[in-house]
Amino acid sequence: MDESTASPRMNQYEKGKHTPDVQTLKLIADELDVPLNYFFCESESSAKLACIIDKMTEDEKRVLLEHVSKTKLDIKSE
Amino acid sequence: MDESTASPRMNQYEKGKHTPDVQTLKLIADELDVPLNYFFCESESSAKLACIIDKMTEDEKRVLLEHVSKTKLDIKSE
DNA sequence: TTACTAAGATACTCTTAGCCA
DNA sequence: TGGCTAAGAGTATCTTAGTAA
Numbered sequence: 001m002d003e004s005t006a007s008p009r010m011n012q013y014e015k016g017k018h019t020p021d022v023q024t025l026k027l028i029a030d031e032l033d034v035p036l037n038y039f040f041c042e043s044e045s046s047a048k049l050a051c052i053i054d055k056m057t058e059d060e061k062r063v064l065l066e067h068v069s070k071t072k073l074d075i076k077s078e
Numbered sequence: 079m080d081e082s083t084a085s086p087r088m089n090q091y092e093k094g095k096h097t098p099d100v101q102t103l104k105l106i107a108d109e110l111d112v113p114l115n116y117f118f119c120e121s122e123s124s125a126k127l128a129c130i131i132d133k134m135t136e137d138e139k140r141v142l143l144e145h146v147s148k149t150k151l152d153i154k155s156e
Numbered sequence: 157t158t159a160c161t162a163a164g165a166t167a168c169t170c171t172t173a174g175c176c177a
Numbered sequence: 178t179g180g181c182t183a184a185g186a187g188t189a190t191c192t193t194a195g196t197a198a
Contacts, residue, residue: 037115045139052146061123068130
């Protein structure tokens with residue numbers, strides 16, 4: 001992002017005057033070291049999970065996916 | 079979304095001519111029964127996890143968060 | 157009918173300039 | 178200085194009208 005315009009733009013986003021497009025959000029996400037989907041999580045816990053998942057390897061994510069799928073089934077069968 | 083304009087708009091999104099804003103994406107997400115952040119996940123496994131997490135209760139998410147936090151620590155300590 | 161596209165109308169953001177604390 | 182805002186310039190999407198399959 002061009003530094004000469006970053007300040008007004010960030011202010012406009014924060015104050016709700018304008019909304020950044022996805023490309024801009026990606027720059028901000030990278031800067032904050034969070035995944036892009038972090039901004040679209042609807043709960044604090046989902047957002048935290050998104051951050052952790054983002055840092056996982058594909059293998060770790062696959063294992064977790066199996067784990068939560070089983071958990072879901074267990075809950076349903078109870 | 080207004081039905082009279084939905085068809086051209088969806089086509090323009092699919093063909094990459096235009097990109098929908100977040101408000102529109104939310105409507106599409108609700109229609110597809112996926113969370114909004116689904117569209118911004120950078121891997122298939124993250125996207126699947128996002129869907130499952132979205133359907134969890136706050137308690138379930140909290141438990142999962144503790145679980146993955148521990149897992150992370152275990153991996154680091156190994 | 158359904159899928160798709162062009163192009164003008166419309167509405168948005170970005171940049172500049174500048175104010176306020 | 179740093180935070181913030183107004184307003185025009187610039188650029189995007191939305192709607193209409195219409196073509197193709």
